[in-house]
Amino acid sequence: MSDIAETTRQTTLEPGKGTSHGLPVAVLLEVTHRCPLQCPYCSNPVELDKPKAELSTEEWVRVLNEMADLGVLQVHFSGGEPMARKDIVELVQAATDAGLYSNLITSGVTLTRDKLEALADAGLCHVQISFQANDPVLANRVGGYRNGHAKKLEAARHTRAVGLPLTVNAVMHRQNLHELPDMIDMAVEMGAHRIEVANVQYYGWALKNRAALMPTMDQIEECNRVVAEAEERLKGVLAIDYVVPDYYAVRPKTCMGGWGRQFFNISPAGKVLPCHAAETITGLEFDSVRDHALGWIWDHSPALNLYRGTDWMPEPCRSCDFKEEDFGGCRCQAFALTGDAAATDPACSFSPHHEAVFKTAEDESATGDTRFIYRNLAGGTPEA
Ligand code: FES
Secondary structure, three states: OOHHHHHHHHHOOOOOOOOOOOOOOEEEEEOOOOOOOOOOOOOOOOOOOOHHHOOOHHHHHHHHHHHHHHOOOEEEEEOOOHHHOOOHHHHHHHHHHOOOEEEEEEOOOOOOHHHHHHHHHOOOOEEEEEEOOOOHHHHHHHHOOOOHHHHHHHHHHHHHHOOOOEEEEEEEOOOOHHHHHHHHHHHHHOOOOEEEEEEOOOOHHHHHHHHHHOOOHHHHHHHHHHHHHHHHHOOOOOEEEEEOOHHHOOOOOOHHHOOOOOEEEEOOOOEEEOOOOHHHOOOOOOOEOOOOOHHHHHHHOHHHHHOOOOOOOOOOOOOOOOHHHHOOOOHHHHHHHHOOOOOOOOOOOOOOOHHHHHHHHHHHHOOOOOOOOOOOOOOOOOOO
16 A cells, blocks of 8 residues: 555544545546437536546546545446457456456447457456447437447347346437336346436437426326335346436435545546536646646545535525435536526425426426437437
């Protein structure tokens, strides 16, 4: 363990001992923003990090070792598309050597059998593949990638064939919610252990496509019913994680388990972020692993400390009985919807903005607009 990391350990207090954060449990590594897909709900920032700004192999390996020293247990290799990094096997091997559990979060379209075998040999522990629909035409239109769905199915087959556990990430919205029962069946058929039924969250690029993605209230009620029925029917077969859409929620989600409390992200260029969307909050400066040791950043970064714990909270959060449960909800959503990242998350029924947000959801869901704004096609629609 390095001296810096040892100092960090001594100065990072356990939760419940007079501090708002303890040791981080898991880290999302956005190793690149490059991606062959163009999902209209992409959570990466509107301004992407350029490839030449990405951390080098040596920098990522150093950071992986610093993470292990800091007490991190799990790393999630994500992006963009992590398979776009030529050194992905080397990075997974470095995580394994550092004693970290590793998960690959991928679109699957470039995940060949050979690559999967090399990743498994390097100690990869888990694979998560995103699916845009069950119907290939719809799936390829949403992802903006010709023949992408077939490639994903193949990657899922290879994942199970090499013996790695698989999670299906099903991102749901108005244009594919009718396919949810089929997507759950698809996950069972491919031998997945888990499915994330994740309704779209509206930050980053997704905000541009909100009107084309926003589900109706009827769809959400049907989605609740389908998930409840599947949870009962598939006990012991398929675990289901369910993310409800914020705009129709009553209570806010405990975003990231609380800002700077248990998790952090590292951007392709090395910025340490409290969540994947934090760069959408204008005016915040995030420290980089190129300038500081990770342990120093975790404890001392002004951006990580800004909304930690409960002292920063305005009313009605400050006197709310749930403030130690939801930690004020989502700062990125508060900023996107009110222009103030310190405001009460409008997903909360106690927020003065709650009714207006609910009405926005109702109005946009009724537009019938199906056109997507893609990142690279100036609004055109890719062929299926
Ligand atoms: Fe940033 Fe919720 S996504 S705090």
